[in-house]
Amino acid sequence: MNKNHPLLGSGILILICLFSQGLYADPGSRLWGTGGVTSIEGSAGGGLVPWALLAGYASDEEWGGTVALSRGEFDDYSLTVTSAAVNWRNRFEFSLARQNLSLDTLGPALEQDAAKQDIFGAKVRLHGDVLYSPLGQWSLGIQHKRNRNSAIPGAVGARSDNGSDLYLAGSKLFFGAFFHRNVLVNTTLRSTRANQGGLLGFGGDRNNSHEAQIESSIGIFANRRWLMGAEYRQKPDNLSAVPEDDWWSLYLAWLPDRHLSVTAAWVELGDIVGLEDQRGPYLSIEGSF
Amino acid sequence: MRFSTALVLTATLFLTGGCQVTSQQQDDALYQDLGERQGIETIVEDLLYRIADDPRIAFQFRGIDVAHFHRQLSDQICDLSGGPCTYSGMDMTESHAKMGVTNTQFNALNEQLILAMEANAVSTSAQNRLLALLAPMHGDIVNTSGD
Numbered sequence: 432m433n434k435n436h437p438l439l440g441s442g443i444l445i446l447i448c449l450f451s452q453g454l455y456a457d458p459g460s461r462l463w464g465t466g467g468v469t470s471i472e473g474s475a476g477g478g479l480v481p482w483a484l485l486a487g488y489a490s491d492e493e494w495g496g497t498v499a500l501s502r503g504e505f506d507d508y509s510l511t512v513t514s515a516a517v518n519w520r521n522r523f524e525f526s527l528a529r530q531n532l533s534l535d536t537l538g539p540a541l542e543q544d545a546a547k548q549d550i551f552g553a554k555v556r557l558h559g560d561v562l563y564s565p566l567g568q569w570s571l572g573i574q575h576k577r578n579r580n581s582a583i584p585g586a587v588g589a590r591s592d593n594g595s596d597l598y599l600a601g602s603k604l605f606f607g608a609f610f611h612r613n614v615l616v617n618t619t620l621r622s623t624r625a626n627q628g629g630l631l632g633f634g635g636d637r638n639n640s641h642e643a644q645i646e647s648s649i650g651i652f653a654n655r656r657w658l659m660g661a662e663y664r665q666k667p668d669n670l671s672a673v674p675e676d677d678w679w680s681l682y683l684a685w686l687p688d689r690h691l692s693v694t695a696a697w698v699e700l701g702d703i704v705g706l707e708d709q710r711g712p713y714l715s716i717e718g719s720f
Numbered sequence: 721m722r723f724s725t726a727l728v729l730t731a732t733l734f735l736t737g738g739c740q741v742t743s744q745q746q747d748d749a750l751y752q753d754l755g756e757r758q759g760i761e762t763i764v765e766d767l768l769y770r771i772a773d774d775p776r777i778a779f780q781f782r783g784i785d786v787a788h789f790h791r792q793l794s795d796q797i798c799d800l801s802g803g804p805c806t807y808s809g810m811d812m813t814e815s816h817a818k819m820g821v822t823n824t825q826f827n828a829l830n831e832q833l834i835l836a837m838e839a840n841a842v843s844t845s846a847q848n849r850l851l852a853l854l855a856p857m858h859g860d861i862v863n864t865s866g867d
Contacts, residue, residue, distance in 0.1 A: 460776060460823075460828050462830060490827050492822055492823075561825070563859070565856070607784035607845070
C-alpha cells in the first residue's frame with residue numbers, strides 16, 4: 432500500500448547535505464524574518480498557511496533555501512513533517528514535504544498506523560516586496576499532494592488519493608504599525624478539494640470539485656528576533672461521514688539569526704475522523720542555507 | 721450666512737494651525753529618539769564603516785567624498801526624522817540613476833543601517849519609525865528590472 436517516492440527522499444537528503452555544507456555561509460541578504468517559517472505543507476509561510484514570502488533569505492542575486500522538522504501532538508493524533516525548500520533569486524520557490532499523521536487512537540480499528548502524504552510545492556513571486564512595496568508582495572503557488580497510504584483516503588470515502596491545491600497569497604509588513612512594532616499581514620486564497628489538507632484524500636460525497644478557501648495570518652515583531660501571531664485556515668467539508676472544521680493557531684517564532692528559526696504554536700484542528708476537538712502544541716525547527 | 725462661513729473658516733484655520741503646531745512638536749520625537757544630530761552622525765559614521773566592510777555594497781561607494789556623503793546622509797535622516805535640518809542633496813532617483821542598485825544591495829544597506837542603530841542603542845520603536853520613512857524610497861533607489 433505504501434507508495435514510496437525515492438525522488439523526494441533523495442531530494443531531501445541532497446538538500447540536507449547542501450545545508451550542512453553551507454551552514455556557515457551567508458543564507459542571503461533579505462532582512463531577518465522575511466522568509467517566514469516553514470508551513471506544514473513545506474511552503475514558506477506561517478505554520479498552517481502558505482504566505483507570499485519565499486523560503487529563506489535569497490535576494491535577487493542569490494539562491495538559498497531551508498530545511499525543517501515539525502511535530503504536532505494532538506489529543507488522538509500526532510503529526511510529523513520533514514521538509515525542504517529552495518529559493519532562486521527570490522523569484523521561485525520549490526519545496527518538498529513528507530507528512531506523517533500517526534493514528535494514535537484509531538490505528539487498531541483501521542488497522543493502519545498513519546496517514547502519509549508527500550507534497551511537491553512550487554511558488555512564484557509575481558509582484559512586489561513584503562517590506563518595500565506599497566501593495567506588498569504577491570505570489571502564486573501550487574501544492575501537488577500524493578498519499579503514500581491509499582487505505583486511509585479509501586476508508587473515509589475520499590474520491591482520490593492525490594490532488595493539487597492552487598493558491599494566491601499576499602503579504603505585507605507595516606513598519607511601526609502597532610505600538611511602533613512591525614506588523615506582518617497575510618491573506619491567501621486557496622483552491623482545493625483536499626480533506627484535512629489531503630491526509631484524508633481529495634473530494635467526497637458532499638463535494639468533489641475545487642472550492643475557494645480563505646486563509647489569513649497576522650504577526651507582530653516584538654523585535655527582529657521574535658514574532659508572535661495567529662493564523663486561520665478555512666477548509667472544505669467534502670465528506671459527510673467525517674465532517675471537518677477550520678483550523679486555528681497561535682504562534683511564537685524565535686529567529687535568533689538568519690540560519691535558524693524555532694516556532695512554537697498552539698493549534699486547534701477541530702474534529703478529525705469523528706474524534707472531536709483535536710488540539711495541542713506544535714514545534715518546528717528550521718535551518719536556512 | 722457670510723458671518724457664519726467666516727467663523728467656520730477662521731475656526732478651521734485655527735484648528736488646523738493648532739494641529740500643525742501639535743504635530744510638529746510630536747514629529748520631533750523620532751529625531752530625539754535617534755539622539756538628535758549628534759546621535760544621527762554617530763549612526764551614519766558607524767554605517768559607513770560597515771558599508772566599507774561589506775563586499776555586497778562597498779564597491780558602490782568607492783571613490784565617494786566620505787565627509788560630504790556623511791554630512792548629506794546625516795542631513796537627510798535629520799530632516800526625515802523631524803529634526804531642524806534641511807536635506808539639500810539630489811533626490812533619490814537622480815542620485816542612484818546610474819548605479820544599477822539591486823534588491824540584494826538595497827537589503828544589504830538596510831541591514832547595515834539596522835545593525836548600526838542597534839550598536840548605538842536605538843530602540844526598536846525608533847528603528848521601525850525610521851525604516852517606515854525610508855522604505856518608500858525603494859522604488860526610486862532600486863533600478864534594476866524585476867518588478
